[in-house]
Amino acid sequence: MPGRGTQAEHAAGRRGGPVGAAPTAGADDTARPTAGPGAAARPTAGHGEAARPDGGREPGAPPGRAGEAEETTEDAATLAAVAALGAAVADLHRVLRRSTTRWLGRPPLPDAQVEVLRLVERHPGISVKEAAERLGSAANTVSTLVGDLTDAGLLERSRDPHNRRVVRLRLTPAAYDRIAEVTAARRDLLLAALDRLDEPARRDVLRAGPHLRRLAEFLAEQERGEAARSVERDGTGSAEDRAASVPHLTGGRPVRPGRGEG
Numbered sequence: 001m002p003g004r005g006t007q008a009e010h011a012a013g014r015r016g017g018p019v020g021a022a023p024t025a026g027a028d029d030t031a032r033p034t035a036g037p038g039a040a041a042r043p044t045a046g047h048g049e050a051a052r053p054d055g056g057r058e059p060g061a062p063p064g065r066a067g068e069a070e071e072t073t074e075d076a077a078t079l080a081a082v083a084a085l086g087a088a089v090a091d092l093h094r095v096l097r098r099s100t101t102r103w104l105g106r107p108p109l110p111d112a113q114v115e116v117l118r119l120v121e122r123h124p125g126i127s128v129k130e131a132a133e134r135l136g137s138a139a140n141t142v143s144t145l146v147g148d149l150t151d152a153g154l155l156e157r158s159r160d161p162h163n164r165r166v167v168r169l170r171l172t173p174a175a176y177d178r179i180a181e182v183t184a185a186r187r188d189l190l191l192a193a194l195d196r197l198d199e200p201a202r203r204d205v206l207r208a209g210p211h212l213r214r215l216a217e218f219l220a221e222q223e224r225g226e227a228a229r230s231v232e233r234d235g236t237g238s239a240e241d242r243a244a245s246v247p248h249l250t251g252g253r254p255v256r257p258g259r260g261e262g
Contacts, residue, residue, distance in 0.1 A: 089212070096186055103185045116145050117154060117175060125168045127160070136223045154178065 101108050109117070119131055128146060132139040146169060149155040154175040160166035171179075194202050 096189060099189050100182060100185045103189065104181060113145055113149055116142065116149060116169075117171065117179065120155065120169045120171055121175075121179060124170050127166050127168055129166070131169065133224065134220070136220075136227050149175075 097108060108114075115135055116131065119134060120126055123130075123134075126134075128142050129139050131146075132142040135142065146155055146157065146167075150157060154172055156170050156172050157167050158170070160168055194205065197205065
């Protein structure tokens, strides 16, 4: 009768392995899990899973650019509206000037001369130096314009009784008449055009007048500030000379005013 050891060896041979060896997985066996005891496998996203509330961003990731896109769109709309306003103001000035010229039947004065007349109308007794500072022009350029307007009978010059070097400017009766004619022609032309607008649009246009005036004043202040900074940066000579000199109407470096007129 074979011994116990012999029986154990026969049993191992039938199982296909040595005594004490671990069994191998067969076709009907279940594979052992690779994760450790108690560990769960990480699930992967499937079609039926709900989307993450943060849109799938990892913690700490920057937010989306939706807000920036909205701001960019708003900025672009504002820039387009401002550009349209500038074009409308320029077109209105050009058409109104051309229509007024036909209405009055005489050639208009150059824009630079009109600026001087309007300035003297608002500030009777202004000096050439003060006019140059307000217009953003060199004093000698304004002196030339003043000379042309004086020859045309539209300006009168007089010496300041307290400082004979300073020349004061005032409109002549002919200038007041001419300005009144141009103002009346523009008023009638604008009234005829406004009648073609509906009532809400007409009210909006008329209400915009004071705001447009303020815009013009702000732009003039900005221009004077830039001219002063340009003189301070590039000017030469004494501080008084630098304060009095401003860039030419057509641009370029500042030109120092000539002596004799203030």
